[in-house]
Amino acid sequence: MFSSHDGLCTIGALAEHAGVSVKTVRFYTDRGLLPEASRSAGGHRRYAPAAAERLSLIRSLRGLDLPLPEVRRILDEQDAGGAADVLKDAVASRLHVLGSELAALRWREAALGLVYECPPADRPDRLRLVGAVTAPPSTASLARFWRSWLPPRMPARSVTAFLERAIPHPPDDPLPGQVLAFARLHAFVTQLCGGSGACQPRAHSAVGARQLAVLYTGLAQAYDLAGGEMRRGEKPRSGEALDGFVDAYASAYGTHDTTAFRRGLGGRLAADPRIDRYWALTTEVISAPGSNPEPTPGSAHDWLLDALHADLGATLGEGWALRTASGSSPEPGW
Incomplete structure (x- = not known):
């Protein structure tokens, strides 16, 4: 992939190596997450070998559903020589969000079961009762x-x-x-x-x-x-x-x-x-x-x-x- 005379590769080669589309590589580059090393005489993007590892890290972070601002913070910390603490904080924050989302889903599942299983004549009142409570519920x-x-x-x-x-x-x-x-x-x-x-x-x-x-x-x-x-x-x-x-x-x-x-x-x-x-x-x-x-x-x-x-x-x-x-x-x- 990086066998050219200058040790760089094209955006297409990088995308193929990473198993993503060219559009995805371009997106991360335009957002400043994946720096390009240079441009060819024809204006095409070219990337250094480190881009492959960086793109793999970006994909892993996004695979955990971390938002782009958090991904940027982790990459910036890595560039500065340390990313352990910010990565831990970002994962902890995401775990908290997922916990709330799971709690909301469990609550909605139980509420829907209450409406589904009650006698048909009671269903409208039951729906109004449980539907008045947010999920997850607020006190x-x-x-x-x-x-x-x-x-x-x-x-x-x-x-x-x-x-x-x-x-x-x-x-x-x-x-x-x-x-x-x-x-x-x-x-x-x-x-x-x-x-x-x-x-x-x-x-x-x-x-x-x-x-x-x-x-x-x-x-x-x-x-x-x-x-x-x-x-x-x-x-x-x-x-x-x-x-x-x-x-x-x-x-x-x-x-x-x-x-x-x-x-x-x-x-x-x-x-x-x-x-x-x-x-x-x-x-x-x-x-x-x-x-x-x-x-x-x-x-x-x-x-x-x-x-x-x-x-x-x-x-x-x-x-x-x-x-x-x-x-x-x-x-x-x-």
Whole structure:
């Protein structure tokens, strides 16, 4: 191929050697990725021996679907004497993109299966339900709901920490039931408050921003402890988790953990309407079928309230009736 008197080859010979078209070689040359060594007297492109190896590298990078700007960066780094780091970064970036694309395809496959397999009469409603969710799914609607639900004066750090616990992360390889649960969850939060900002628990309205940070930090710790108890199959009971739960409220309210405070707290929390539907659907999203349900902040809260009830040795009254299966109240609590 490079047997001419000047050691160069024509564009046609290079293309034939590489197994590509002349048009492809010309394209990479015009983009500045494949330099030509010179032009013949007739104006034809001629290439040096190094062009064959460079063209092979370009084809390999493009075969991995790396975009041209990334290919250019790798070639520039190679020309400068090192390409290992930039190549690694480019491959990592492409792997991330492919992972997102695969997750989207898996989600769409499960969603299409839900529509295909449901009874014909239910198909239009099922299509609207799952079709309202992007693929891969976005949790933006859930974040908007919780930002409306949380007190407006709550510190940003506390809000971020709460959102990380309260918003479920959809699985990359979902089962149809998980797709359906997430679609229902999206519909639930979208319809419940509509971004009106009215969805705030009354039980937290008596404390200021500083106390709210104390409250939610303490609640997060109590929920973690309660979650551990729940995973072990323990029934609601007094102990470290319950003490931390009560202390979080007592510290926020500037008082002490006494029997009288516990009774008042139990009644106050029981009087807040419920959003049990949210937590039930969240459990379906994050838990594999047939496995023990993963604790959520909502289920941990219920476990702790039941533990408080058991600790007091008396019912909390009619307030428990405010738990609803539909979660249609305009001012939901846990």
